[in-house]
Amino acid sequence: MLERTGIPTDDDLEKVIPDKKRLVQGPVVIIECFQKIPCDPCAISCKLGAIKPFRDINDLPQVDFDKCTGCGICISSCPGLAIFVIDMNYLDEKSLIKLPHEILPLPEKGEDVYALDRAGSMLGKVKVIKVLKIKNKTNIISIEVPKSMVMKVRSIKVEDKNNER
């Protein structure tokens, strides 16, 4: 249970994942934000109105998946690092995940990194497709994962070759 472990349950996730039909249509946002806290930068960052404007600052984000293009601008706006974009049919066998990353060293494009699930367990190595450096230092890393892992991977671990602790 999320409140005891920090890991969202399937029931939690069901509320924020778009339906299968939308998932196959292309990149789309998943906002794993389940608690009413006073925070609104995501809604303000979205220029397409896909994250609906908040009536109250404590609202949970509401996404209009038809308006979302998966551009990912909201990813680095989120103070909670709770926003991901997935592109289910990125390739025949692979999906793409864009995730926020604030730990150095940054991986390089093409590098293999460890994929971590919501509990921090390693699910294997995956390839970095793109590293987007953002001015506010919440960088956006795109990784290519097997389709079966697209709803599981939510973080990465980069091997630090120069500074092994």
Next chain:
Amino acid sequence: MTDIAIIGGGPAGLSAAIYAASLGAKVTLIDDGLELGGQLIKQTHKFFGSEKQFAGIRGIEIAKKMIQDIKEYDNIEAIANSTVTGYYEDEVITIVQGVNGDILKKLKAKRIIVATGALENMLPFVNNDLPGVYGAGAVQTLMNLYGVVPGNNILMVGAGNIGLIVSYQLLQAGIKVEAIVEALPRIGGYLVHASKIRRLGVPIYTSHTLKEVYGTDCIEKAVISEINRNFEFIPGTEKELEVDTICLAVGLSPLSDLLWQAGCQMKYVPELCGYVALRDDNMKTTKDKIYIAGDVAGIEEASSAMLEGQIAGLNAAVSLGYKCDNYQEQDKKLKAELRELRDNPLSEEIKIGIEKALIRGGRD
């Protein structure tokens, strides 16, 4: 002589100074840190709150911006590295300055805003005097101000926002966080913070606490244990962790000594985490010339501290006759924003606490 002496240069004090100075008041801002900013200068994470109040901006950036604003006002005198040690009748305060504390100054003010913040709580456990037991504030100071690693394997005690945030910062510094223990049955801080630490592989044990630590000259091992609803250890649930550092993030208490000394009416309000001064909605205490803002008024977030500071700064300046063109509207707006920040389930306790500490009608 100054119009408004503000004691404490954290988010509340800085906000109060800027607001009061913008209306023309002469402000003296006194802080005991080497530089202004309070805890903001250690906060490398992005803040929550509303866009209007710096949401999405990292604490260190907020501090930079506010300190820059302070410098732009000729009517603010900022004195860092100085401690206010006493309050005397007629709004005279004593200030101890200098590295050795060998300069003593007196300052008379027409109004005083106390924004002294909070103290960290300690936790009793066996061997808690071994080197390697830190408060979360000290860990942040070492790590984020001075670039010093506090240890290699850390046990974090407390899953409130401070425990979660400092755990994340430790991970960013390349330090291993073995676990987070939390005595309550659920995580107290924002769940998004908890999730982002959890997915980096740090287990969070709720209904657990630190029982004891072992070591000869420093910490070598920690024993954690599950606890029941009455916070009693459950025998047989102990786990040993190989850690060299304990970081305590077990809550804060308002740092209200000056308010006691000044004779403000104080009240123990558990929801606000300790003794706080009674105040009206302008943040004025039962002493007509003393205002409060920030954690000293009740432990909360930096975003609400900034709003309280603005409310105190505005009302202290207006009470001295400084003109605010649309005072009613500004005052109402700040209070509405503060109400909005607290309008969520996590702030229920705080709202109850504030009701207990609030004086209606504004006069003592």
